[in-house]
Amino acid sequence: MTTPVAIEVRNLSKRYGNGGGRSVLALDHVNLSIPKASIFGLLGPNGAGKTTLIKVLTGISDITEGDARVAGFDVRTQSMQERARIGWVAAEVILDDDFSVWENLWLQAKLQSLTDWEERAAQLLRYFSLAEVRDEKTNHLSTGMRKKLEIALALLHQPSVIFMDEPTIGLDVGTRRMLWEIVTGVRKEFGVTILLTTHYIEEADILCDHVAIIDEGRIIAEGTPSELKGRVHADIVQLETSDGLDPAAIRAIPGVQEVRPQGNEWLIRVGSSEEFLPRLFAAIPTERIRRISVEKPSLETVFLDLTGKRIGAEEPMGDIRKFYAQIRRARG
Amino acid sequence: MRSQFWGLYVREILRTFRNPFVILITVVQPFMWLAFFGSSFSGVPAATLSGLFHTNDYIAFLLPGVLSTSMLSVGMFGSMSTIQDKRFGFMKRILITPTSKELIFLSKAFGSATRGLVQIPVMVAAALAFGVTFSLSPLEWAAWIVGLLCLALGFSSLFLAVTAPSTDWQTPGVVSNFITMPLMFASASLFPSQQFPPWMQAIASVNPVSFSALLGRGFVLGTGTDWWDLAYLVLFAALMTAIGYFVSARWLKVE
Numbered sequence: 385m386t387t388p389v390a391i392e393v394r395n396l397s398k399r400y401g402n403g404g405g406r407s408v409l410a411l412d413h414v415n416l417s418i419p420k421a422s423i424f425g426l427l428g429p430n431g432a433g434k435t436t437l438i439k440v441l442t443g444i445s446d447i448t449e450g451d452a453r454v455a456g457f458d459v460r461t462q463s464m465q466e467r468a469r470i471g472w473v474a475a476e477v478i479l480d481d482d483f484s485v486w487e488n489l490w491l492q493a494k495l496q497s498l499t500d501w502e503e504r505a506a507q508l509l510r511y512f513s514l515a516e517v518r519d520e521k522t523n524h525l526s527t528g529m530r531k532k533l534e535i536a537l538a539l540l541h542q543p544s545v546i547f548m549d550e551p552t553i554g555l556d557v558g559t560r561r562m563l564w565e566i567v568t569g570v571r572k573e574f575g576v577t578i579l580l581t582t583h584y585i586e587e588a589d590i591l592c593d594h595v596a597i598i599d600e601g602r603i604i605a606e607g608t609p610s611e612l613k614g615r616v617h618a619d620i621v622q623l624e625t626s627d628g629l630d631p632a633a634i635r636a637i638p639g640v641q642e643v644r645p646q647g648n649e650w651l652i653r654v655g656s657s658e659e660f661l662p663r664l665f666a667a668i669p670t671e672r673i674r675r676i677s678v679e680k681p682s683l684e685t686v687f688l689d690l691t692g693k694r695i696g697a698e699e700p701m702g703d704i705r706k707f708y709a710q711i712r713r714a715r716g
Numbered sequence: 717m718r719s720q721f722w723g724l725y726v727r728e729i730l731r732t733f734r735n736p737f738v739i740l741i742t743v744v745q746p747f748m749w750l751a752f753f754g755s756s757f758s759g760v761p762a763a764t765l766s767g768l769f770h771t772n773d774y775i776a777f778l779l780p781g782v783l784s785t786s787m788l789s790v791g792m793f794g795s796m797s798t799i800q801d802k803r804f805g806f807m808k809r810i811l812i813t814p815t816s817k818e819l820i821f822l823s824k825a826f827g828s829a830t831r832g833l834v835q836i837p838v839m840v841a842a843a844l845a846f847g848v849t850f851s852l853s854p855l856e857w858a859a860w861i862v863g864l865l866c867l868a869l870g871f872s873s874l875f876l877a878v879t880a881p882s883t884d885w886q887t888p889g890v891v892s893n894f895i896t897m898p899l900m901f902a903s904a905s906l907f908p909s910q911q912f913p914p915w916m917q918a919i920a921s922v923n924p925v926s927f928s929a930l931l932g933r934g935f936v937l938g939t940g941t942d943w944w945d946l947a948y949l950v951l952f953a954a955l956m957t958a959i960g961y962f963v964s965a966r967w968l969k970v971e
Contacts, residue, residue: 442812444970464814472812478805482731494723495813547812 390545390577391418391441396450398433398440398601410436412601413450418579418594420544423571425592426581427683429695433601434581435475438547441579442472455544468496471538471576475550477530481523485514485533488522489540496541508536511573512566528559535566539574546570548580552587560584564591583695585684597687604690613681616689619657621664623650624675629668637663648674720815721823728797728827733834746839749782750775750846753906769908771937776848780860780932781905783839784925787832787868788896791875794828795888798876802883807970821880821964825872825957832868836861848936856935863931863946866953867924871895873953873960880960881967905929924952 393416401407411433418424426434439445441454443463452459455469479488486505493501509515512532522530531551538546548567552560568591571578582588588595589609596606605612618641625648634643634652639660642653654660657678665673679685687695732738754775757765762772769777798820801807810820840850851857878891902916903909903925909917920926931945 444808444811464816467812468814470812472809474805474808476805478809480727480731480806482734483727487730491723491727492813494719494726495810495815497717497719497814 388420389417390420390422390455391416391424391579392451392453393417393437393441394451396437396440396452397448398436398445399448410601411440411448414598414601414603416596416603416606418577420577421571421575422593423567423578423580423591425588425595426579426598427583427585427588427595427687427695428581428598429583429693432583432598434583434598435549436601437598438472438549438579438581442470442547443467468541469544471541471543471546473531473534473538473546473548473551475553477527477534479522479530479533479537481521484519484521485509485525486518488533488537492537492540498541501540504542505536505540508539512536527555528562531555531559531563532566535570539570539576542574543576545577545579548578550581550583552582552584560587567591585682585687585695589683595683597683597690599687599691605686609683612683612686616681616685618653618655619660619681620679620685621650621652621654621657621660622675622677622679623652623664623673624648625650625668625672626674627672629672633667634664637667639663717819720813720819724810724815724820724823725827725830728794728824729830731797732793732827732831742834743838746782746786746835747842750778750839750842753782754778754846768911770939773848773937775843775846776936777933778906779839779843779848780936781903781929783836783864783932784867784903784905784928785896785900786835786839787829787864787928788871788899788925789892790828790832790868791872792888792892793831794824794872795875795879795891796885797827798824798879799883799885799888802969802971803885805971811970816965817968818961818965821873821876821960821968822957825869825876825960828872828875829865829868832872833861833865836864843936851935851938853935856941859941859943859946860932860935863928863949866946866949867928870924870949870953870956873956877956877960877963880964881969883969883971899923899925903929904933924949927952 393414396411396414397409398411399407399409414437426437428434436445440447441452441459443459443466447460454466457466457469459466480491483491489505493505506515509518512535514529514532514536517525517529522533525533551567552563555563564587567578567580570576580591593608594606595609595612596603597612598604605615628648629650631643631645634640634650637660639655640652641655644651657680684695757774765772765774771777801810811817875888875891879887898919902919903923904920905925909920909926912920927945927948931942931949934941
């Protein structure tokens, strides 16, 4: 039995500009198939094409090439029908601050041509604990409350699909975690499909049933977080010693896959850090070890493995990046 | 479609009139026009006034003209609201619903025009305070108000068409200044166009501001409503609305 699909994207490309020297290929033959009622994460660094994909799928930007269907409607030819079946939560909170909470819901109901919306709106306000502030102007609300209202607006017309574009960007840790709970609850309670873009590894890992990793407009890997992490069959051990070591001594330790010495620092790729560390301590006197850290397989290491760079592009890449780039090159 | 238009139209109106400064300026500005500009001829002998303006009540002469020039600037606010919606992402919020760009244009154009109409009762009250008397003919009242609505709608549409493809917050102001000054002075709104040099008379003869001023003047001064003035204004509004509709559908930028 095939899984019902909420979003189907086939060979989708988006080019900004006229195709000449200054044009940018923001999406490059993207293929996606997103099951109904799932939380699907699009993970990638800034500028990878995540927001462009949402713009294209919501009809805000035109498609240059390829096809896309959302909630059963062709994005190109059935745009109005599609927009009646989708909701949108922006990276930055976008509300009409001249309006109260209830008036924002009223406006959303008007834009979606809803008639009997009051009961649903009241229900959503109760669900998001906003009933007490229904007559408050939205600029009097906390960031968390504003975000909740935005999600309530996205749910008012009972959409099949909600697009969340970096919904937790710029939020403090507490609000971010609250929002994760809300996103999970919304999927469970309302049965909607959620396409969520993020560059937070932890967010994609915790929230999403499926994750697609996007870089430079291309989907470079896709699967459940476990499947993706399973691609990297190794832990990375970073070791700093007080003096030089013989690389052969480390390579000789069972379970070591690759060793990259950098002065007194070592990047060691091992099958299992739990098995490797006791062997390492047995092989090297502990007083020679200044610092040791272990990086377990994560979506970050998957991205690193695939692209040779970290998702937080502005962060310094350091030795790990070089190490992974080398491994990638070695693999061809 | 009606639901979406109504939602956005009400939003335009409420956003405007929930701002106390907007209300204050809307009320005070017409009084200032009449008080400062209207009083500038207070020392002129009645015979001179009659010779120049065909009435010895310059404030009655000025009222329809000032209201007409006010309609010139209302379009700017519709444009500014559009630019603001783009910059703060609200345009995206609207367009990720089954709302077309054309409807956004129409709601903003009618919203601006309505905002302009609010100046009519304020100006009429100000004129009454300055001793101007009005005919009680409902038909003539209606013709004057419809004429002003058409003028406001026409200019709102023109401004929106110009700013639809833009996201620059300075554009509405620059365009407004560029359009407002020549159209205000090359019109019969403040002075009779018969005194103008021929080139200015040529502009005034096609300038919709002149038609609106003359339509209102016929009513206020009791010389009779010229229905061709109204027809011209209806045509102007229809043409500009059609242009704005087409331009917005094709080139309204989302951000």
